[in-house]
Amino acid sequence: MKAVFVLFDSLNRGMLGAYGGTRIPTPNFDRLAARSVTFDKHYVGSLPCMPARRDMLTGRLTFLHRSWGPLEPFDNAFPEILHQQTGTYSHLVTDHFHYWEDGGATYHNRYDSYEFVRGQEGDRWKAMVQPHWERLREMYHARQFSEGRRSYFGQNIINREFIKEENDFPSVRCFAEGFDFLDRNRDADNWLLQIETFDPHEPFTAPARFKEKFDTGWKGPIRDWPRYGRVEELPEECEELRANYYAVVAMCDHLLGELLDYFDRHELWTDTALVVTTDHGFLLGEHDFWAKNRMNLYEEVAHIPLFLHDPRSPDLAGARSEALTQSIDLAATFLDLFGATPPTENEGFSLCQMADGTARREGALFGYFGGAVNVADGRYTYHRFPENLAGQDLFQYTLMPTHIFSPFSPEELAGAQLSPPLDFTKGANLLKVPVIERSPMYNNYGPGALLESETRLYDLSVDPGQEHPLSDADKERELTDMMAKLMAANGAPEESFIRLGLDEPRHPAAAAT
Secondary structure, three states: OEEEEEEEOOOOHHHOHHHOOOOOOOHHHHHHHHHOEEEEEEEOOEEOHHHHHHHHHHOOOOOOOOOOOOOOOOOOOHHHHHHHHHOOEEEEEEOOHHHHOHHHOOOHHHOOEEEEOOOOOOOOOOOOOOOOHHHHHHHEOHHHOOOOOOOHHHHHHHHHOOOOOHHHOHHHHHHHHHHHHHHHHOOOOOEEEEEEOOOOOOOOOOOHHHHHHHOOOOOOOEOOOOOOEEOOOOHHHHHHHHHHHHHHHHHHHHHHHHHHHHHHHOOHHHOEEEEEEEOOOOEEOHHHEEEOOOOOOOHHHHEOOEEEEOOOOHHHOOOEEEEEEEOOHHHHHHHHHOOOOOOOOOOOOOHHHOOOOOOOOOOEEEEEOOOOEEEEOOOEEEEEOOOOOOOOOOEEEEOOOEOOOOEOOHHHHOOOEEEOOOOOOOOOOEEEEEOOOOOOOOOOOOOOOOOOOOOEEEEOOOOOOOOOOOOOHHHHHHHHHHHHHHHHHOOOOHHHHHOOOOOOOOOHHHHOO
16 A cells, blocks of 8 residues: 645635635646545544644544644654554655644654755744845735744745745645655555645745736735734735635645646556645634634634545545544544554544445534634534633643743743643653643633634534524533533543533543544
């Protein structure tokens, strides 16, 4: 078996023709759908970027006990399991620079080899001690300009001085490195290639040819980086921001098409699996919000695209699966493809076993650490917030005390206690660190960041846009019970139930689905 795993970032499923999107031509995603199984009810798990990747690699939900952070010593990463059980070679090609920050530095080392393509967003790539800030200030909109030495805005401006031609763009280089791996290894057996690009994550910058068809007539400075929060911009500014996102999605479609061409040219469809998905979606003004992190986990963020080509099941090409799936299913899928056995801590199910629509779970649990806990059952979504976001007892359980780009502060660690093992830590005791207002995650996507905190129930069958919260005490009670059972099966800490006003089921093992 051979496998290629393509992971985009912030790809909104509603933009893709395979999911009914009409704003952007996506002919290559359409080609992919014709060659694979398209999953219609695929949801996120833990959010945002690195928590999502921890779920993908380990096959476990992590947001109930930890925010953004590294893989832990007790985590099971599927590339290592493949190495240990089947000798499968794994190679990561990525321009996702978060892997090289404090909060992600244990991920890439789980692969046999890796290639890091530089230059995305705030990647500390190119050095300019004295940039020509006055010239640059005129080029960029004030809301995405900064002279800060360690700000993402400032570093991105410097990086873009070195990205001029199409072949300079990190995502283009990322796929080129993927093709280089394939050129050298496609005739070998027993390997997994992960091509992971930060696009279409903001800032939405793409070669000019991809923007031409979405030209808005904008005459102002570069405006391709929306703020996280409520829409406050003028209509023409909103249109320019959206158009730049469309351009990056069009570029992603083109790059995917080059990969599909490669599969066609070298007849890889017969012996090579292909999985294509994203970590989460992105709001482009829906519900009057930009981006993610600040608002309820609406469908545009939580309900994501997924395509699977399994060469063992050619008869399923072009099929659609109604099975309820999640990001945690990816680990089990790759283990299944190569004949490896998932560890007991794994919560996911192989997508190969659900490609025909076979149901393996009754509900999908997802969320941000410290925010709402959310559950979807394929028709309803239920979003349960703590009654008091600022006053809740909240702790991080970790042996790797780092945030996105900094260690835990001495102030945070001063209140830490040694906690007994949780169900999934293989007997390891943990640091139990209280979340304080000065925690870096607190105002990023934690309790201090949220602009919405109202518990809501939606019936997607009659309200797919989630515009009208439903009042149905019986359905809410049913989904609350499901949520508690799924949390217990995950081994969630006791205070996870208390903060939501839930009763913890007495026998969590029996509650697992």
